[in-house]
Amino acid sequence: MEFSYDDEQNGLREAVSALLSRAYGDSEQRRRVVGTDPGFDEKTWGQLAEMGLLGLPFAEADGGMGAGPVEVSIVAEEIGRVLAPEPFVEAVVLAGGLVADLGTDAQRAEVLGALAEGTLLPAFAHTEIGSRWQASAQSVTATEDGGSWRLTGVKEPVPNGARADLLVVSALVGGATRLFLVPGDAEGLTRTGYRNHDGTRSAKVTFAGTPAQPLGEGTGDQAPAIEKAQARARVAYGHEALGAMETALTTTAEYLKARKQFGVPLNKFQALTFRAADMYVSLELARSTVMWATLVVDADGDVVAAADRARLQTSRASRHIGKEAIQLHGGIGVTAEYKVGHYTSRLTAIDHLLGDGDWALARLAGSVGEHQTVDALQ
Amino acid sequence: MRLHLSPEDRAFRDEMRTFFSTAVPQSIRDAVAAHRELTKEQFIEAQRALNAAGLAVPHWPVEWGGRDWTPLQRHIWREEMQLAGVPEPLAFNTSMIGPVIATFGSQEQKERFLPATANLDIWWCQGFSEPDAGSDLASLRTTAVRDGDDWVVNGQKTWTTLGQHADWIFCLVRTDPTAEKRQRGISLLLFPMDTPGVTLRPIELLDGGFEVNEVFFEDVRVPAENLVGEENHGWDYAKFLLGNERVGIARIGSTKRMLIEAKEHARGITVNGAPLSEDPYMTARIAELENELLALELTALRVVANSAGGRPHPASSVLKLRGSELQQAATELLVDIAGPLSVASFADEDSDVPEWAQVATPSYLNYRKVSIYGGSNEVQRTIIAGSILGL
The missing domain is CATH 2.40.110.10 (Butyryl-CoA Dehydrogenase, subunit A, domain 2)
Structure with missing residues (x-):
């Protein structure tokens, strides 16, 4: 078991960090970018593509870089550190991951190649009103007529659903969940985008007999594959959250040293410094769990269970750190003009994309009698 | 970044597991598992068994019985020992004064004290x-x-x-x-x-x-x-000693054993016709504790890997802080599982209250100490705030 990064991985982190701090080093830059559609910066997205980051986890034969989950985790962490609004986890890890796992040779080459080049943004259209983080579709249906498929129903909220060039849509076929590809300009497709609390974008996406291409071959239930891709995205989100939590904590610590009340800096008050110490404890425990989960993904172990464990720990930590970061700042933490509250907002969004801590805990509780202990060392 | 243990470390773990579950008398391990107070003779017998196998003072200099293990091997040694219910070598000897004498003592002191300290000939x-x-x-x-x-x-x-x-x-x-x-x-x-x-x-x-x-x-x-x-340099030696004390104080293996125990007992208790082990609140509580313990163990592994030059990683304060909280949470869980039986602490031999339920509350009360000793948790927060966050 080994927890340290190699030189190449450290180099990747430095490069990504340099690019993103140019784009978002000043939190006003991010505020400007998320103020207008599509909620991220197309130029920065292009630069991420030029660095090869948008094809990072995909096979070289599909136009990717053939890197692993550790490299993905490094990018996600740097995204989180400056709250870059570019949809790396959403497009590359989740939507791209589904295509990489399930797509035919042609689909992989077409979608992943263009995604890697930054010319095609895919989005996973899966959540429905009334669904709650499950891997199966609920009410959107797919029907076949003479070899061509059509989708009917509503997906919402779909992250980046209005901007996406390609939707990866889950739909019911009989009792099974199957995935379909729908281009953004398909007929019978209506998309209404809006702003989320964290500055990112979602959309209501309506399918009215919309033509769709099945993702991959076969007729089996693809819900288990969705579960696995979502698990990998949960782990990657964990790293995005780690980056964000670390900035929230360091920003808070700096503020405690700089801000004076009663004639002294706030760090003279033990009631405040102890709370900052507890934030550090939460962060480090979450970091260990999320790093471990990435190693489980890397080793192709029980990815779903590991992701649930990481999610539970990250959810608890991100709520703790997010709320305390605002409280220890005081009123300024609640303003949109200062950066720290935006971190809390993003952490809250990540927590509710793909399942929150209690949801993960309920799943873990269901299997608690099946093992004697949880083994960290494998 | 690698998940799996190397084949050598895996073999090492198997070796430790076999040794601890066979070479230390079952009666002593049962006493630890049952949270009974150990006699002086039991402490001595267990430590001498370890010392005879070269496993009492692996972190000491090699010339005085140390093993030159990696930090990961030391972690495995400690966790397997706790998991098997083997009493750890007396901390005052092996973690505290032994390393101080080995590092700062005179040659005469080393020869006089170290072998006897490792073998618990001197307590x-x-x-x-x-x-x-x-x-x-x-x-x-x-x-x-x-x-x-x-x-x-x-x-x-x-x-x-x-x-x-x-x-x-x-x-x-x-x-x-x-x-x-x-x-x-x-x-x-x-x-x-x-x-x-x-x-x-x-x-x-x-x-x-x-x-x-x-x-x-x-x-x-x-x-x-x-x-x-x-x-007039005693303070330096005390700080050195206390830094050593903090390593390994998380007692993850021991908490793991208490959670195993809690699950077993919960299976044997019926509430409204169903085992307590299937109560949704109980399973969630245990699952959350297991997850927090996993997070702590992984942090311990991350910290031991990064401890350079014998100095504890600053995050070792996290291990003490969280390790003590989780030990306490596990003892609290056992009290709650014992429920109404948890009051019968000193029931006599005629009592039908099982031993584990009798000792649950005394043990919970006794374990309030773990967030106080070894540098209270407030001291650990001061260290984190000061030396890590710069506050």
Whole structure:
């Protein structure tokens, strides 16, 4: 078991960090970018593509870089550190991951190649009103007529659903969940985008007999594959959250040293410094769990269970750190003009994309009698 | 970044697991598992079994019985030992004074004390805390005044754990009351507990047990050769010792064992026709504790991997802080599983209350100590806020 990064991985982190701090080093830059559609910066997205980051986890034969989950985790962490609004986890890890796992040779080459080049943004259209983080579709249906498929129903909220060039849509076929590809300009497709609390974008996406291409071959239930891709995205989100939590904590610590009340800096008050110490404890425990989960993904172990464990720990930590970061700042933490509250907002969004801590805990509780202990060392 | 243990580490773990579950008498391991107080003889027998196999002091210098293991191997050694219910080698000997003598002691002291310390031929106790010097240890007032070839010690120590079994004490004393910085006037002395002028008073704890003591010194004469290192440098040795104490204090294997135990007991209790182990609130509580323990273990692995030059990683404070909280949470869980039976702590042999339920609450009350000793959790928060966050 080994927890340290190699030189190449450290180099990747430095490069990504340099690019993103140019784009978002000043939190006003991010505020400007998320103020207008599509909620991220197309130029920065292009630069991420030029660095090869948008094809990072995909096979070289599909136009990717053939890197692993550790490299993905490094990018996600740097995204989180400056709250870059570019949809790396959403497009590359989740939507791209589904295509990489399930797509035919042609689909992989077409979608992943263009995604890697930054010319095609895919989005996973899966959540429905009334669904709650499950891997199966609920009410959107797919029907076949003479070899061509059509989708009917509503997906919402779909992250980046209005901007996406390609939707990866889950739909019911009989009792099974199957995935379909729908281009953004398909007929019978209506998309209404809006702003989320964290500055990112979602959309209501309506399918009215919309033509769709099945993702991959076969007729089996693809819900288990969705579960696995979502698990990998949960782990990657964990790293995005780690980056964000670390900035929230360091920003808070700096503020405690700089801000004076009663004639002294706030760090003279033990009631405040102890709370900052507890934030550090939460962060480090979450970091260990999320790093471990990435190693489980890397080793192709029980990815779903590991992701649930990481999610539970990250959810608890991100709520703790997010709320305390605002409280220890005081009123300024609640303003949109200062950066720290935006971190809390993003952490809250990540927590509710793909399942929150209690949801993960309920799943873990269901299997608690099946093992004697949880083994960290494998 | 790699998940799996190397084949060598895997073999090492198997070796440890086999040794701990076979070479230490079952009766002793059962006593640990049942949270019974161990006798002095049981401590000694267990430690000698480990020492005979070269497993009592692996972290010491090789010439004094150390094994030159990697930090990961030491972690595995410790966790497997706790998981198997093997009493750990006496911390006062192997984690505290042993490494201090090995690092700062004279050659004569090393030869005289180290082999006997490793084998528990000498039982050491710790003379650090005083009634008015707890977390603020540097304010200690026990004095040692030079008189010819002796130091003459006067004063009082407290919270001296297992002092009733001890042959010798390592004792922080003030040798220069005029030192400008109070940390600079402290020395470390070694002397037998049966030296004239030493008296010991046991302190009964909440669980009815006698674990800690007060120790009084009245004109206790200690030969000058029993001073460790240099005069007035005792604070440096104390800090070195306390840093060692913090490593391994998370007791993850021991908490793991308590969770295994809790799950077993919950299976045997029926609530409204169903086992308590299937109650949704209970399963969630256990699952969350298991996850927090996993996070702690992974942090321990991450921290040991990054401990350079024998100095504890700053995040080792997280291990102490969280490790103690989780030990306490596990004891609390056992009390709650015992439920109404948890009050019957000292039931006699005629009682139908199972032993685990009888000891649950005394153990929970006793474990309040773990967030206090080894540098209280408030001290750990101070360290984190100060040395890590710069506050």
